[in-house]
Amino acid sequence: xxxxxxxxxxLVKPKETLTLTCTFxxxxxxxxxxxxxxxxxxxxxxxxxxxxxxxxxxxxxxSSLRTRLAISTDTSRKQVVLTMTNMDPVDTATYFCAxxxxxxxxxxxxxxxxxxxxSS
Amino acid sequence: xxxxxQPPSVSVSPGQTANIICSGDRxxxxxxxxxxxxxxxxxxxxIYQNTERPSGIPERFSGSFSGNTATLTxxxxxxxxxxxxxxxxxxxxxxxxxxGTKVTVL
Numbered sequence: 001x002x003x004x005x006x007x008x009x010x011l012v013k014p015k016e017t018l019t020l021t022c023t024f025x026x027x028x029x030x031x032x033x034x035x036x037x038x039x040x041x042x043x044x045x046x047x048x049x050x051x052x053x054x055x056x057x058x059x060x061x062x063s064s065l066r067t068r069l070a071i072s073t074d075t076s077r078k079q080v081v082l083t084m085t086n087m088d089p090v091d092t093a094t095y096f097c098a099x100x101x102x103x104x105x106x107x108x109x110x111x112x113x114x115x116x117x118x119s120s
Numbered sequence: 121x122x123x124x125x126q127p128p129s130v131s132v133s134p135g136q137t138a139n140i141i142c143s144g145d146r147x148x149x150x151x152x153x154x155x156x157x158x159x160x161x162x163x164x165x166x167i168y169q170n171t172e173r174p175s176g177i178p179e180r181f182s183g184s185f186s187g188n189t190a191t192l193t194x195x196x197x198x199x200x201x202x203x204x205x206x207x208x209x210x211x212x213x214x215x216x217x218x219x220g221t222k223v224t225v226l
């Protein structure tokens with residue numbers, strides 16, 4: 001069974017750096033074609049893709065947030081980590097990690113999401 | 121940056137057909153996926169590559185394409201289908217989601 005689970009702080013202060021961890025099981029990120037992405041959703045708003053990391057360690061970022069984001073993986077522990085610097089109240093959102101659906105540019109398995117509030 | 125357009129809301133009576141459209145520049149040259157998101161839950165993939173349905177998704181969900189417009193059709197809509205629906209594509213090394221359509225079954 002494939003699962004992903006996000007973890008991280010529920011509350012961060014403005015200008016702080018957010019670090020989120022996606023712990024997954026049931027698949028191997030080193031398998032050719034595998035990808036894991038981070039997506040967020042502000043309260044009452046649409047989904048917004050943030051970053052993606054591939055089986056070959058290739059990385060892609062939302063161009064509007066590129067300077068603030070870093071995605072990495074620790075394959076031995078089956079985790080994907082996202083850091084976002086200089087947090088602002090507008091970054092308040094539920095953050096999801098998701099696995100690529102094999103053979104397509106879509107996401108078939110999502111984590112439950114973790115809610116992050118940015119407030120002083 | 122690339123954008124997708126969806127109607128904010130669609131209303132449908134139980135048992136009837138709901139059509140949710142998604143449009144974008146040159147969308148016809150890309151693949152479109154659809155997600156269902158119920159209140160307080162994570163999104164669920166219901167259609168990928170325009171017309172393909174993942175295993176476990178009911179047959180009443182189908183996808184189609186015409187020109188630069190993708191359509192998610194829910195046939196015989198059930199009350200459990202009430203949710204937000206998002207289209208999504210991949211353009212210039214970026215995943216793009218539509219603004220979402222709220223489907224109300226009443």
